[in-house]
Amino acid sequence: MELSEDELVAALRKLLSGxxxxxxxxxxxxxxxxxxxSVSVVLSTDMLVEDVHFQSAWTSxxxxxxxxxxxxxxxxxxxxxxxxxxxxxxxxxxxxxSGWVMELYGGMREACDEYALSLVGGDLSRxxxxxxxxxxxxxxxxxxxxxxxGARPGDRVAVTGALGAASAGLRIAxxxxxxxxxxxxxxxxxxxxxxxxxxxxxxxxxxATAMIDxxxxxxxxxxxxxxxxxxxxxxDLAGVPVAEGATREDALSGGDxxxxxxxxxxxxxxxxxxxxxxxLGVTLSGVxxxxxxxxxxAVDPDGGERPLEPTGWDHFAQT
Amino acid sequence: MELSEDELVAALRKLLSGxxxxxxxxxxxxxxxxxxxSVSVVLSTDMLVEDVHFQSAWTSxxxxxxxxxxxxxxxxxxxxxxxxxxxxxxxxxxxxxSGWVMELYGGMREACDEYALSLVGGDLSRxxxxxxxxxxxxxxxxxxxxxxxGARPGDRVAVTGALGAASAGLRIAxxxxxxxxxxxxxxxxxxxxxxxxxxxxxxxxxxATAMIDxxxxxxxxxxxxxxxxxxxxxxDLAGVPVAEGATREDALSGGDxxxxxxxxxxxxxxxxxxxxxxxLGVTLSGVxxxxxxxxxxAVDPDGGERPLEPTGWDHFAQT
Numbered sequence: 001m002e003l004s005e006d007e008l009v010a011a012l013r014k015l016l017s018g019x020x021x022x023x024x025x026x027x028x029x030x031x032x033x034x035x036x037x038s039v040s041v042v043l044s045t046d047m048l049v050e051d052v053h054f055q056s057a058w059t060s061x062x063x064x065x066x067x068x069x070x071x072x073x074x075x076x077x078x079x080x081x082x083x084x085x086x087x088x089x090x091x092x093x094x095x096x097x098s099g100w101v102m103e104l105y106g107g108m109r110e111a112c113d114e115y116a117l118s119l120v121g122g123d124l125s126r127x128x129x130x131x132x133x134x135x136x137x138x139x140x141x142x143x144x145x146x147x148x149x150g151a152r153p154g155d156r157v158a159v160t161g162a163l164g165a166a167s168a169g170l171r172i173a174x175x176x177x178x179x180x181x182x183x184x185x186x187x188x189x190x191x192x193x194x195x196x197x198x199x200x201x202x203x204x205x206x207x208a209t210a211m212i213d214x215x216x217x218x219x220x221x222x223x224x225x226x227x228x229x230x231x232x233x234x235x236d237l238a239g240v241p242v243a244e245g246a247t248r249e250d251a252l253s254g255g256d257x258x259x260x261x262x263x264x265x266x267x268x269x270x271x272x273x274x275x276x277x278x279x280l281g282v283t284l285s286g287v288x289x290x291x292x293x294x295x296x297x298a299v300d301p302d303g304g305e306r307p308l309e310p311t312g313w314d315h316f317a318q319t
Numbered sequence: 320m321e322l323s324e325d326e327l328v329a330a331l332r333k334l335l336s337g338x339x340x341x342x343x344x345x346x347x348x349x350x351x352x353x354x355x356x357s358v359s360v361v362l363s364t365d366m367l368v369e370d371v372h373f374q375s376a377w378t379s380x381x382x383x384x385x386x387x388x389x390x391x392x393x394x395x396x397x398x399x400x401x402x403x404x405x406x407x408x409x410x411x412x413x414x415x416x417s418g419w420v421m422e423l424y425g426g427m428r429e430a431c432d433e434y435a436l437s438l439v440g441g442d443l444s445r446x447x448x449x450x451x452x453x454x455x456x457x458x459x460x461x462x463x464x465x466x467x468x469g470a471r472p473g474d475r476v477a478v479t480g481a482l483g484a485a486s487a488g489l490r491i492a493x494x495x496x497x498x499x500x501x502x503x504x505x506x507x508x509x510x511x512x513x514x515x516x517x518x519x520x521x522x523x524x525x526x527a528t529a530m531i532d533x534x535x536x537x538x539x540x541x542x543x544x545x546x547x548x549x550x551x552x553x554x555d556l557a558g559v560p561v562a563e564g565a566t567r568e569d570a571l572s573g574g575d576x577x578x579x580x581x582x583x584x585x586x587x588x589x590x591x592x593x594x595x596x597x598x599l600g601v602t603l604s605g606v607x608x609x610x611x612x613x614x615x616x617a618v619d620p621d622g623g624e625r626p627l628e629p630t631g632w633d634h635f636a637q638t
Contacts (some may be wrong), residue, residue: 043404
């Protein structure tokens with residue numbers, strides 16, 4: 001199949017392009033937003049497939065359960081929504097033990113407790129690989145969801161934390177050699193990622209105009225944000241925060257980081273960075289600017305400029 | 320793996336048994352109910368896995384897309400909720416063509432249009448078999464969701480329409496021989512089932528005390544309703560409506576019918592049957608009574624009684 005995930009999403013959107021009453025944001029954002037009077041309901045879904053999103057060789061059932069929840073919570077966070085509830089569809093091979101399933105549930109519960117959401121139901125079936133599909137429901141005040149489409153020329157582009165750790169962690173997992181605390185931390189970034197729920201609330205309060213979680217790499221997700229906002233961006237490579245032990249390539253094209261990529265009016269950036277640092281001890285790095293036009297221009301540390309392709313993690317291109 | 324779906328759901332419930340603020344119904348019903356002030360949000364999820372829930376040999380992409388929506392709408396209907404929105408997680412093998420995916424989307428859209436819900440988002444990944452996981456969101460007035468747990472001794476047990484058609488349709492599909500209109504109708508019952516949204520609203524208005532959709536066969540789903548309500552049931556086999564061309568065994572143990580199984584105070588049954596017939600042209604059949612105790616007793620047409628085992632479609636037991 002020759003189409004990418006983004007191309008299929010574009011096709012889906014075209015096919016579904018009718019207006020839906022009460023739907024504020026549909027296909028193409030981190031999650032859908034439905035206005036429901038005094039509250040907006042935000043709905044997201046994400047599926048983890050064995051051998052595509054995770055390898056059983058180095059992924060415990062407990063970590064898998066937690067991650068299945070966290071990746072959905074991250075989608076809600078990227079809309080500045082508060083997570084409330086989740087349902088899970090599970091497909092399992094016949095050689096899975098009941099102990100394994102209890103561990104999976106245990107990991108889900110840990111993540112649900114951590115992010116204060118309720119796991120309220122599910123569905124179970126057979127498959128020849130493990131598939132964990134979660135749908136998560138969140139809430140946000142009407143009109144307060146931060147979409148991918150709100151970036152404006154002149155806005156600063158910013159990311160929380162540091163990027164590339166999960167990608168470096170994947171390299172360590174594949175090598176089978178874990179040496180020291182730094183390797184363990186990188187591996188944990190891959191296996192037990194965190195969703196930036198509190199960070200998103202701070203950024204929204206400080207005036208973020210657009211937001212997306214960096215699940216498929218900075219290059220790809222910045223492109224997505226630009227496409228939705230009908231703008232371009234200049235990405236200052238020297239400003240991209242690279243996690244310790246990761247490479248700049250990991251930070252640009254690695255997946256699974258779940259940091260937030262946000263745009264803010266340039267005058268709001270400093271206050272947002274200060275608020276994030278003060279309240280949550282998290283660094284906000286300015287990594288570029290939104291410009292008129294389309295596409296992303298990468299500015300090298302020596303000042304050279306080149307177009308940045310939307311390379312990165314395409315779960316659909318993996319086999 | 321030695322556990323059944325029902326056993327794993329029971330284990331999941333035990334593990335998740337904490338109280339969740341605002342969650343009225345969690346694991347163990349057709350869908351979860353969350354109180355949200357002036358409205359209750361109902362959330363369900365259901366996954367269709369190739370070679371488990373459907374065979375590509377006789378399932379078109381369009382029918383598959385429609386059915387993935389309908390089985391979720393049916394779960395919402397069984398709570399007496401009105402469908403509002405759905406998100407889809409799709410995993411596809413690499414040999415799937417973009418034309419096939421467009422057909423799948425087209426079938427989803429047809430079903431969404433039919434049941435007035437919006438397909439608002441999704442997620443796409445690779446897999447070696449086709450997997451379509453849908454989560455659907457509905458609404459119901461607070462306190463008006465009809466649960467599995469409300470049946471009381473003395474209630475009549477009733478089913479809408481006729482049962483067993485999908486099971487007979489599966490036999491025809493497997494044989495590869497479709498002869499005449501009746502075979503085509505049975506096949507359509509399997510491939511393009513309908514969700515009983517309007518029927519559920521009528522039954523709820525007429526005082527239904529409990530409700531479940533018959534997705535896994537009357538025997539299994541009646542057992543589930545009895546377990547949730549902590550009651551037993553007498554099932555009058557002569558009263559079970561068998562679809563034309565199906566057998567009584569199809570009606571008892573076949574899956575995929577999506578008719579409604581409801582309990583009503585005995586004095587409300589006749590009025591409910593009349594209302595369903597008058598407003599929707601649908602037959603409501605009395606098939607037994609709720610009794611004290613546990614388990615289901617089948618009453619044969621000759622008056623003989625025997626315990627009815629919860630046999631039927633266990634998607635988790637299939638390989």
